[in-house]
Amino acid sequence: xFVQLKLLLWFRRESEMGKIIGLNGDEAxxxxxxxxxxxxxxxxxxxxxxxxxxxxxxxxxxxELEAAFVPVESEHSALSATVGxxxxxxxxxxxxxxxxxxxxxxxxxxxSSLRLPIVMALGNRAFSAPINIHCSHDDAMAARxxxxxxxxxxxxxxxxxxxxxxxxxxxxxxxxxxVNLDAFILTHSLEGVEVLDDNDVKRFLPDKxxxxxxxxxxxxxxxxxxxxxxxxxxxxxRQQAEAVKEAYGKIVNIMREYSEVSGRKYSPVKxxxxxxxxxxxxxxxSAAGTIRTVVRDLRSKGEKVGVxxxxxxRPFPEKELMNAVKNVKVxxxxxxxxxxxxxxxxxxxxxxxxxxxxxxxPMLFNVVxxxxxxxxxxxHVKFVFNIAKEYLRKGIVEKKEIWIGVRK
Amino acid sequence: xxxxxxxxxxxxxxxxIPNTPTSLEYxxxxxxxFKPVHxxxxxxxxxxxxxxxxxxxxxxxxxxxxxxxxxYCKGCGICSNVCPVKAIVMVPEGE
Numbered sequence: 001x002f003v004q005l006k007l008l009l010w011f012r013r014e015s016e017m018g019k020i021i022g023l024n025g026d027e028a029x030x031x032x033x034x035x036x037x038x039x040x041x042x043x044x045x046x047x048x049x050x051x052x053x054x055x056x057x058x059x060x061x062x063x064e065l066e067a068a069f070v071p072v073e074s075e076h077s078a079l080s081a082t083v084g085x086x087x088x089x090x091x092x093x094x095x096x097x098x099x100x101x102x103x104x105x106x107x108x109x110x111x112s113s114l115r116l117p118i119v120m121a122l123g124n125r126a127f128s129a130p131i132n133i134h135c136s137h138d139d140a141m142a143a144r145x146x147x148x149x150x151x152x153x154x155x156x157x158x159x160x161x162x163x164x165x166x167x168x169x170x171x172x173x174x175x176x177x178x179v180n181l182d183a184f185i186l187t188h189s190l191e192g193v194e195v196l197d198d199n200d201v202k203r204f205l206p207d208k209x210x211x212x213x214x215x216x217x218x219x220x221x222x223x224x225x226x227x228x229x230x231x232x233x234x235x236x237x238r239q240q241a242e243a244v245k246e247a248y249g250k251i252v253n254i255m256r257e258y259s260e261v262s263g264r265k266y267s268p269v270k271x272x273x274x275x276x277x278x279x280x281x282x283x284x285x286s287a288a289g290t291i292r293t294v295v296r297d298l299r300s301k302g303e304k305v306g307v308x309x310x311x312x313x314r315p316f317p318e319k320e321l322m323n324a325v326k327n328v329k330v331x332x333x334x335x336x337x338x339x340x341x342x343x344x345x346x347x348x349x350x351x352x353x354x355x356x357x358x359x360x361x362p363m364l365f366n367v368v369x370x371x372x373x374x375x376x377x378x379x380h381v382k383f384v385f386n387i388a389k390e391y392l393r394k395g396i397v398e399k400k401e402i403w404i405g406v407r408k
Numbered sequence: 409x410x411x412x413x414x415x416x417x418x419x420x421x422x423x424x425i426p427n428t429p430t431s432l433e434y435x436x437x438x439x440x441x442f443k444p445v446h447x448x449x450x451x452x453x454x455x456x457x458x459x460x461x462x463x464x465x466x467x468x469x470x471x472x473x474x475x476x477x478x479x480y481c482k483g484c485g486i487c488s489n490v491c492p493v494k495a496i497v498m499v500p501e502g503e
Binding site: 238 | 413414415416417419421422423424425426428429430
């Protein structure tokens, strides 16, 4: 009876919800990109994103994907080529990590200022030196001021889903979008991923062209990115700032629409046991799963703990965050990146700025963890909760910045 | 460039300029510190100035005589430099 029911459920899933296939994070992104019927891919392979580029070049070579694959000589050229392709009205994709993002940096700003709907996967890897191929959020944070939409995936399923959400968000808001996935923890981990049926992807992301509303037309010459000095530059930036702010509501709706298509719920902020949490952690990326496990464990012992993770990082989900922490007494902000000499690591600064004018707000402290792929263990998370509880008891944050998992 | 400057809600999307060329509206002649003065009597119509002008601010007429377009001439002095008969001389602007 049970087996029959399971089989029945399986068939229902097969027919209605697409199928489950084994993919690592990179492959999941490439699979989603293939399903979008992308026109142009320009990318340069770099660990840990290499598999994305390899799979896409295979899809193109095998005829599974009808796209122009541009094997550029550097990341600077990769993003430059996608800028040119996006200006023609094409659907475009690129991917990079760490040093590659650093090399494309100047073009990041040009892509966003021209309002080009480029989608980029970022296999979050630490910046050199020392050279390292594992996870830090340095690259994601380097891009945070550049005017791109940024999503963070917690697992491989989310990397797949957010890639599709990113295409629709980028194209609806006319802004470039980054999908972050933690180096190796996600890029190289195999998961059973429930993929959408190709037709469902088409319904969610219609195949209309041109995507850019003012495509290059040789019959009608247009100037893109003109010189604008003290007479016009600030007006252009003001317009761009507004576009990124307005994107928030659109992305929320797109996430809701995707939830209906996929049956998997998406929103900018994921709250776990936050309703009555006295102490909580807020985090980005794959660490959220580890922390959730600890929260479940501590909850079973009656402790009022919770965890928040941000699926959408830019535009920053200020209202949702304020709402989610309004009853929290102590909030630990966990950063997998550092900002040298700054009053806080990037996420901490964002959250402190979000809460500064709020009357009832939690005490905040910053936890730096996991740089260069250092594991975050359940014990580390318990240690953070213990510090938070101690600060709650004492009514004061004794150390604003704590590094965990580091030898003295 | 005495037009009313537009606000951020009025400027085109992403600052793109659909009606080209708009560079003609920008009179670069205002940059000039030295002004080329052409002497028609001395001119041998060799057109070296017309070839070398980077703007181009040397207007060529049908009979190969030339005229200087002061709206766009930045006063670089190349025309004066290449003229084989010293038919173009640079004089300080405003004199």
